[in-house]
Amino acid sequence: MKGNVYTATGRRKDAIARVRLTPGNGQFSVNNREVLDYFKRDTLKMIIEQPFAVTETLGSFDVHANVTGGGLTGQAGALLLGIARALVKANEELQPMLRRNGFLTRDPRMVERKKYGQPKARKRFQFSKR
Numbered sequence: 001m002k003g004n005v006y007t008a009t010g011r012r013k014d015a016i017a018r019v020r021l022t023p024g025n026g027q028f029s030v031n032n033r034e035v036l037d038y039f040k041r042d043t044l045k046m047i048i049e050q051p052f053a054v055t056e057t058l059g060s061f062d063v064h065a066n067v068t069g070g071g072l073t074g075q076a077g078a079l080l081l082g083i084a085r086a087l088v089k090a091n092e093e094l095q096p097m098l099r100r101n102g103f104l105t106r107d108p109r110m111v112e113r114k115k116y117g118q119p120k121a122r123k124r125f126q127f128s129k130r
Contacts, residue, residue, distance in 0.1 A: 006089040010082025012107050015070030019082035021090060024062030026052075030079070031067055044076040051084040051103050055094045061087075081106060 006021040028035035028048070039045050052058040065081060067075045084103035088095045098104050112121040119125060 006086040007086035008089060010078040010080065010085060012077035012081065013070045013074035013110060015067060015074035015078040017065050017067045017075065017078035018081040019086050019088040020064045022062045026059035027062045029064045039072060039076060044072060047076045048108045050080060051087055051098060054101050055087060055097055077107060091093050
């Protein structure tokens with residue numbers, strides 16, 4: 001592999017994204033598949049490209065990512081964080097811009113656990129007075 005390789009990890013909910021950024025022409029590869037082949041919705045593709053759009057580096061890096069766990073939206077959020085962290089490794093001057101847009105902050109929200117005596121985390125079984 002020629003050139004520099006910048007690696008980073010992003011997480012959201014139960015999804016983990018391992019990202020490799022290499023200088024290139026903007027090719028995306030997620031789990032060895034094309035990005036539109038993996039993330040079918042355009043909104044998810046837009047979420048993934050946000051760090052590049054904000055820093056005006058769209059088309060200057062190739063992205064190769066391995067994503068596991070969670071659903072597609074969580075995986076897209078994990079990929080966003082991983083790409084943002086890798087961009088900071090590539091160029092430290094991009095950090096204030098990415099931080100201002102909230103791309104370097106890990107989303108701490110997790111699924112609330114199910115409680116005993118209830119069908120879900122907050123839902124209760126139907127109450128019967130008699």
